Amino acid sequence: MSATITAPAYRIIPIIPALKPGAMEDSKSFVANDKIQEALGFPGQLVDGWHDRAIARMGELLGKYRSLKVFLDACVHCGACSDKCHYFIGTQDPKNMPVARQDLLRSVYRRYFTTLGKFFPKLVGARDLTREVLDEWYTYFYQCSECRRCSVFCPYGIDTAEITMAAREILDSVGYGQKYSNEIIGKVHRVGNNLGLPGPALLDTLEGLEEDVKEATSIDVRFPLDVKGAEVLLVTPSADFFAEPHIDSLIGYAKVFHATGTSWTLSSMASEAGNFGMFIGNYEHLRKIAMRIREAALELGVKRIVVGECGHAWRVAYSFWNTLTGVGDGADANDKFAMMLQKQLDHRYKQPLHICEFTWDMIEQGALSFDKEANDKHIITFHDSCNVARGSRMGDFAGGQFEIPRNIIRAVANNFVEMPSSTTREQTFCCGGGGGLLTDDLLDLRVKGALPRMEVLQQAVDEHGVNFMATICAICKAQFTKVMPIYGFDRRMVGGVHQLVSNAIRLGNK
């Protein structure tokens, strides 16, 4: 299949594409087998009576999530979101328009939960939940990367990600799960990270990194693991431990800690910042994965928790960790669960802190210095990652998640240019591989979904000679290194912000 995958043509001007109904109806990611499903407590196969169970689960979710209830009711089909999804732009399949994707679920909601849908289904576009509808859910709710771009433009803030998460949760609850996401969730529960890298292998990798950095810089930069009493616990996506270009950013974090004399540690228990529990919309798994960080923090007695370059992980950490595990501030005094951890943490700093916040803070304090010329070979642009841009923040002002990474780049490099503003900051396009879609069985979708980003990157290359696109997300990095060659770019054009930091940072003799 992958041999036939080619990049779609760039649009001459960014016009809104014509509809191609059914264009992606066959693009379906692999379904999870019994073993994968049962390890997560989901039924192994599509259960008998799936219809009633699915409707019942929908009812439960409607009672638990105001977002779902309001979003299913409020849509007026105005079409504001209809041309905003990168998958729609790249595939032209009308069911990839956010409103149409929502309507796959909304039509069933209306049939079973609303007066008009019960009595006049045709009038309001309501329909029965049939096997065909269930299959359609599986196909198209695994063609959404939960990037929230549509929610920026919706006059009611309807967030398709919330609908997608609910649909995936319903599908899992009747035994119809996705292999890629659920296999990874199984791994993190079993081993501690998405890649299934066990503690000894991790230790080995980190020792290897120490040697590499020593060789390159002749300085002893440490990569500590499971050090009790360290000041900082760094939680980072496991791809940082060996994937390219991710590892170069991990080296960058270590150099920042080294240069600032910060005592830090990684944890084998919490060797994964990523949390695919969010992707499948399952609160219990979301929470259970996040609990590993709490447990590691309590065990190691750290004062601060810092998160590496990972988009959805930062959304979970920033927006959800306090709720899920108490990693944060401002719990009630009688909230024993949260206070147990919050008493331990040092609240002169934000908890959790993004590595970019840490580094920028150190730069502002003058604790770091750089040879910016070391990055002169690069003409750099910055790709805002969707979950950082629209699901989190950095710093203490709205929009800090846009300014702080850019500030760091400007501090460590001389050549920085922006891509068009309709594709950056809150309006950034997803890389095309987020939300549990970073799997080769969806490569065609991933390539097409990258189209709008590739178009403006090409423009930046043509106009400014850009040869490096920095980003702070493990999924973005993996996705771009895979799809950029298909668009004719060098895969090494993509890398992390801390990769640039690593290139330029002065160690030792500051």
Next chain:
Amino acid sequence: MIGTLFAILFYLATLLFVVGLLYRISIYSHTPAPLKIPTTPAPINTGGVVLRMTREVLFFESLFKANLWTWGLGWLFHASLVLVLLRHLRYFTEPVWAWVAFIQPFGMYAGITMLLGLAGLWARRLFVERIRYISAPSDHLMLVLLMVIAASGLSMKFLAHTDVIAVKGFILGLMYFNWQPLPDHSGLYVHLFLVTVLLMIFPISKLLHAPGLFFSPSRNQADNPREKRHIAAWAKQLDASQLGPNDMGNAK
């Protein structure tokens, strides 16, 4: 006879509208929002949220970012509707409040701009391929309903006048339970009947976007998850199970 029918219809419609809407609002307000999901960059405090919501409600800020045509037509319709509704207060007040009298001429023209906005929105629904694809029959009918209400109202001003004094008498009679006859006028019957239809379907249709906006977590939440622990009651129970039977817990 027809006056009695309309009186009954109005009481019924008002009841369904008020009770239905309150019921909806109570469901929305009682359903927990377990996670912080404001679409960022979001205001970091409540004051900022009030400003964001105000911009959304008054100026349709997000829609403005999305599509200028839809924004222009939608805003024209909604702003006109507000003026038209305020103008109609003259039928419910005696003596007419001074500011209602003041906006009377603007309200008349707003009826026309409202119709124009609706016509534009319907044209978009009919002729733009993407919007046509996502439109259900009810989406078209809702626009037709509003257009006929507007057109029948305007027809009483510009084509075939009705006895507005008597109409006002009828409405005041409804309000004070001192029922009066309704003038015999087909345009008026159409206008009033469709208004009652609109009131009745409001709480069970997409017109719920009006209250829905105020309950939308992606718009009404402050972006402060690190500073304040946000937790729903059902999620809180999971914490308790983690702490274990001796309450102080022993996570490690």
